Amino acid sequence: MRVDVSGVRGDHGFIIGTLCKEGEAFPSGCTRTARAKAADGVVSLDFKGLAQGDYALALYHDENDNSRLELGAEGIGFSNNANLAKAAPQFDASRIKVNGATRIRVRIRYSI
Template identity: 30%
Template sequence: MLYLLSILSLFSSNPTPTVSPNKSSLTIEVQNVRAMKGTVYVALFGPGKDFPEGKPVDGKKVDADNAQVRVTFSVEPGEYAIAIYHDENSNGKMDMRLFGIPKEPYGFSNNFRPKLSAPKFSDCQFSVDNGGKTIHIKLN
């Protein structure tokens, strides 16, 4: 999980994409942003063995200036999963407690809450069709 969160810190913010005819709009609404400071990192993963430790399909970052922040991706219809963390102190990494337990808020699509290990793609998987999709993820 530490590797995933480190990768998320590499993303740069992009303007809201325009959706091409073959792509759909995927909007992620991140809820429960407690500290109005720092940056929220959002990573988009496609199916495969990369989730959540590998390289995402796309990633964005947004200033944490509201209790709810939103990012939009332009994606091909298909199956995806999302991993998020809130870098509250803007140090560019996910701060951890003893035994690798995250100190800063994080979340996954389907609001999946891992118990003892990182989630599997199937735990966080959702579909995007031609009509687009909006999903809500609550940070813990």
Template identity: 30%
Template sequence: MHICLTGRADAFPVCAPGSQKASIPARKGAIRYEFSNIPDGDYAVAAFHDANGNGILDKMVGMPREGFAFSQNPPLRPRAPTFKECSFTLKGHGALHLKMRYIL
């Protein structure tokens, strides 16, 4: 699993430099990861299940071949969601629940 947390619209969802990211083992069921020392602000999270371990979200004809998730669980569209569609405001501590989606 690769997880990216960013407070910049121009860094989402590709996890551009300056974003916080983590790679953790995937497993069936719920997975928990905690980012620490995050200042208050607006953020968005993107995650994907790197099933083949190549470090990228594989696609076929533009559609993800591996599982993916975004904060706010936006509806599926024929494009990646925007920062605005996925953003949330963090004040102090918080928790998000992301729903992994598998298309192909």
């Protein structure tokens, strides 16, 4: 599956994506990850070898390259562009179907 991440600000750090299959604790218990160097505009992440099924994606822009989300300071996004209100969205709000060559687009959002 290819994920095109739009709205990336700047080229510092990395875009980190985590992908959960249905039944895994979303977003903290995802077992699949992908990472790409940040670039202003659009960055692509690739998840290979996925079985068909339902998944949910969470991603963030690790601008300071410390492998941790600095909530409020770094950008974050979810499949289906589900909103981050007071907590991460539930799996169902971010559910996507993977069936063969799947490509999705996620807009990363920054609070500041």
